[in-house]
Amino acid sequence: MSDFVPKLTEKTYDPQKQDLMLFKKWQEEKIFAFNKSSGKPIFSIDTPPPYANAPWHMGGAIHYSQIDMIARYKRMAGYEILFPMCLDRNGLPIEVQAEKKFKISMHDVPREDFLNMCRQLLDEVGDQILDICKILGFSNNSLEWDEIYKTDEEQYRTLTQSTFIKLFKEGQIYEDDRPNNYCTRCKTTIADNEIDYKSGSHTLYDIRFKVKETGEDLIISTSRPELIPAIGVVIFNPKDERYQYLGGKTVITPLFEDEVPIMAHHYAQMEYGTGIMMVCAYGDSSDVQIFRELKLNPKTIIDTSGKITDKVPEYAGLKVKEAKKEIADKLEAEGYVVDKADAPHNFPICSRCKTLVEFLAMPEYYLKQVEYLPKLHEYAQEMEFFPPFMRQVWVDWLNTVSIDWPISRRRYYGTEVPVWYCKSCNHPNLPEPGNYYQPWKNDPPFESCQKCDSSDGFIGDLRTFDTWMDSSLSEIYTIMHPHNKKDETLFNELIQRPYICDVRPSAKDIVRTWLHYTMLRGLQLYNKPAFNCAWISGFVVDSKGEKLSKSAGSTIKPENMIEKYGGDAVRFYGAAEASHGSDIRFNQQRLQGISKFINKFYNIAKFLSRFPIITNKSEISLQPADEWILSELARVVEEAKSGYEIFDFQIPAKSLRNFTWETFASHYVELVKGRAYNRNNSYEEREQKAAWYTLHKVMKELTIVFAPIIPFVTDLIYRGIYDKTVHLEKYPEGKEIIDKQQYLEITPTLLDLNSAIWKYKKSKQLPLNTPIEQVYMPEILFPLAKDLASMHAIETLVKEKDEMPEGDIISINETENIVIRI
RNA sequence: GGGGCAGUGGUCUAGCCUGGUUAUGACAACUCCCUUACACGGAGUAGGUCAGCGGUUCAACUCCGCUCUGCCCCA
Structure with missing residues (x-):
């Protein structure tokens, strides 16, 4: 017995000691690098670029772990995996953060200086995220800084600008001066999906107006008395018997004494207040809609910094809030307020900085999307969703889209709108696609205006794009820039497929943005769906079911959890804890339980690593117990595969753990210990060797099928016993394990x-x-x-x-x- | 107001599509055991009638309807 010396020698599995060493090996051996000449079919994963403004919480770590499982499973299933790592570095959040950190306002420092402040923050956080990627064992093609892509680098922004230029020339993009959501703090137009809602309450004032023709009083309820000077129309519901006679008459506003028409409009709710509603430019999005429908001329009284304009001289320069108070006070003092009460209300706020959203008309570029909705609905039905019920999330959004996408932003840290305006005729001049343009600081690459031929010079556009303009091209960038190096040949080959990229992994909250816009642009640019399938995951929430970002504190930072329990444990936990698409309530105790299993797995391997590896099947004589466990193994390998195929990792995680711990360790290993050691010499050599063979066979296949979920311990075992990496092995078929499954019934x-x-x-x-x-x-x-x-x-x-x-x-x-x- | 998802022992979870023996597993708890891979281990015990109500059925956790509760999205 003492002859049997285990190949694995550590008493327990110590992730802190082993994991980084293994990760280094993977890097040195470049085993996950993308190799387009491998001859294997390519499987491309549109990695979500993590936003580099804040380090990951557990949600990010677990989400990306599972995306890595997709890559690892597909790699073992025989595909060449295109799986970049990347960082998203554009947009508002980082600007807001830079302003806070450096205690400046973006508009008060030179643009170039501000960009550098943003970069400094982005680099710091980017490094922290990449460190977590490493200790979680991600198998991206590369995690080297130069080989991961960043959405703010020149070749990425060149791509964004090139698509803008192309679509502009095709007439898909137009500029319009329509009212839109505007954040007065960020000083930019924002899209509908950048709006959050905050519940609170506001004061509802019942205010006395006068009907010009009859001289009677008319009571109108409003929460925004400061907008009385901006009233465009007063409406009542067409079904409302009380007010039919008012149609076509005129109302005189209190204090300002403007004359405003009264009309019937279905938007007025009979039950709300007195049933009469004032429509202003602009109180909310419905005001915008009504103005548009009735073709009224808006009188905008709020400027871009959220102050009253000189169109209302008495209150000009006051902030909206201040004006509201002053006007309300004056109305009250002069007896116009009949009643007032607090009422609950959902306030639209900027999703980035939580400032109240106003509605202002600004000239912005729009990308057409409304006319593409029918085709996008078709895509929504054709594309595969994992899990299937997530399809509805997108369909719901498609059903609410009603206007084209405003794509320009009055911000700095983003891809520049590549347009110069002729000083003579103001015509927008666009450069040729293929280069990166910065109109705010550089001269245009042309001398004279394309329209009037004037050479008086140009004014560069100061705006940037909505960051989703960049993000919605990530799948194109992915298949065009393996290892962040441009490869047109590869792109031309891959773009022939019926879809652009194989899979879009995403969390459920950005279906309406990232998935939606990417599908839209795939349709516009290449007339095909961007993806073959979408994989959508739920969130990691705290033990009370609330979002982690708010309440997590510092205790459950992923790096702390990984340090304590190991990267494999965190990965396994994320895979096993919830069925695909459900939220995970983070529970440290349960994570700890997982780390025990990882150790158990190591110990099983350590035990059987003492027995010789038998490769020649003619030396052995398989016993019924051997055939039984091999059959059970074949069964569980197939079961795990069925889960892997639909990227639902709970299925392999749970079934494989149960097999390993229960069936294999507790029953089979105990069953054959005597035979493997040949106690009392009561076995023939062929029987003993059959036990050795089977122990290793089970361990070897188990290690392979477990590798996508727990890559560290499996590779440690595989290299330790079988002298090579597990990660390039092929996922086994049940038939290869045993020809005919037997004894399963026992x-x-x-x-x-x-x-x-x-x-x-x-x-x-x-x-x-x-x-x-x-x-x-x-x-x-x-x-x-x-x-x-x-x-x-x-x-x-x-x-x-x-x-x-x-x-x-x-x-x-x-x-x-x-x-x-x- | 509309839509989606969910409600299973202390905690988390499987099963529900394709109704049918004592409802799966894990964590925690309790008891016993350091048996030569593992005490980050092993063996065992206790704990649920499947949110509530009604319906379909010989039979419902599983199908249908309603109600309640939670989360998310939209208005």
């Missing part, structure tokens, strides 16, 4: 029997290795008789019940009994 009885004997000995307060004189057991277990006798130290196994009249009769389950005599 599994429940076998487990029941073992349990019964353990329980029996325990009830007699005997150690488990106490010899048993005689046992009679169910017939279907006879084939395993010899191994069972060895496992339980049984001296005689009786096959005929009659031959053993004396002994305790124990029922092991509903139908079967055993007789036992110590």
Whole structure:
């Protein structure tokens, strides 16, 4: 026995000690690098570029772990994996953060200086995120700084600008001066999906107006008295009997004494206040809509910094809030306020900085999307969604889209709008696609105006794009820039496929933005769906079910959890904890439980690593117990595969763990220990070697099928015992493990029997290795008789019940009994 | 107001599509055991009638309807 020296020597698995060493090996050996000439079919993953403004919380770590499992499974299934790492570095959040950190306002420092401040923050956080990627063992093509892509680098922004130029020339983009959501703090127009809602309450004033024609009073409820000078129309519901006679008449506003028409419009709710509603330029999005429908001229009284304009001289320069108070006070003082009460209200706020959104008309560029909705609905039905119910999230959004996409922003840290305006005729001049343009600081690459031929010079556009203009091209960038180097040949080859990229992994909250816009642009640019399938995950929330970002604190930072329990444990936890698409309530205790399994797995491997590896099958004679466990293995390998195929990692995680810990470790290993060691020399060499063969066969395949979920411990084991990396192995087929699955029907009885004997000995307060004189057991277990006798130290196994009249009769389950005599 | 998802022992979770023996597993708890891979281990015990109500059915956790609760999205 002492001849058997384990190849794995560490007493326990210590992730802190092993993981980084393994990760370094993967890097040196470049085993995950993309190799387009491998001859394998390419599988492309549109990695979501993590936004580099804040380090990951557990949600990010777990989300990306699962995306890595997609890559690892597909790699083992025979695909060449295009799986970039990347960082998203454009947009508002980083600007807001830079302003806070450096205590400046973006508009008060030179643009170039501000950009550098943003970059400094982005670099710091970017490094922190990449560090977590490493300790979680991600298999991106590369995690080297130069080989990961960043959305703010020149070649990425060149791509964004090139698509703008192309679509502009095709007439898909137009400029319009329509009212839109405007954040007065960020000083930019924002799109509908950049709006959040905050619940709170506001004061509802019942204010007395006068009808010009009849002289009667008209009471109107409003929460925004400061907009009285901006009223465009006063409406009542067409079904409202009370006010029919007012149609076509005129109302005179209090204080300002403007004359405003009264009309019927379905938007007025009869039950709300008095049923009369004032429509202003602009109180909310419905005002915008009504103005548009009724073709009224808006009188905009709020400027871009959220102050009252000189169109209302008495209050010019006041902030909206201040004006509201002053006007409300004056209305009250002069007796115009009939009643006032607080009412609950959902306020639209900027999703980035939480400032109240106003509605202002600004000239902005728009990308057409409304006319593409029917085709996008088709795509939504055709594209595969994992899990399927997530399809509805996009369909719901498609049903609410009603206006084209405003794509320009009055911000700095983003891709510049590549347009110069002619000083003479103001015509927008666009450069040729293919280069990166910065109109705010550079001269245009042309001398004279394309329209009027004037060479008086140009004014560069100061705006940038909505960051989704960049993000919605990520799948194109992915297939065009492996290792962040442009490869047109590869792109031309891949773009022939019926979709642009294989899979879009995403969290459910950005379906309406990232997935939606990417699908739109795929349609516009290449007339095909951007993806073959979309993989959508839920969130990681805290133990109360609330979002992590708010309440997490510092205790459950992913780096702390990984340090404590290991990257594999965090990955496994994320895979096993919830079915695909559901939220995970983070629970550290359960994570700790997982780390115990990882160690158990290592120890099983360490145990059997002491036995020689048998490769020549002619040396062995497989015993029924061997055929049984190989059959069980083949079954669980197929079951795991069914989960991997739909990227639902809970299925392999749970089934493989159960097989490993229960079936394999507790039953098979115990069953064949005696044979593997050949205790008492009671076995033939061929039988002993069969045990060795089977132990290794199970371990080897198990390591392979577990590798996508727990890449560190599996590779440690595989390299330690089988001298190569597990990560380039092929995912096994059940048939390759055993030709014909056998003995599967004995599994429940076998487990029941073992349990019964353990329980029996325990009830007699005997150690488990106490010899048993005689046992009679169910017939279907006879084939395993010899191994069972060895496992339980049984001296005689009786096959005929009659031959053993004396002994305790124990029922092991509903139908079967055993007789036992110590 | 509309839509989506969910409500299973202390905690988390499987099963529900394709109704049918004592409802899966894990974590935690409790008891016993350091048996030569592992105490980050092993054996065992206790704990749920599947949110509520009604319906379909010989039979419902599983199908249908309503109600309640939670989360998310939209208005």
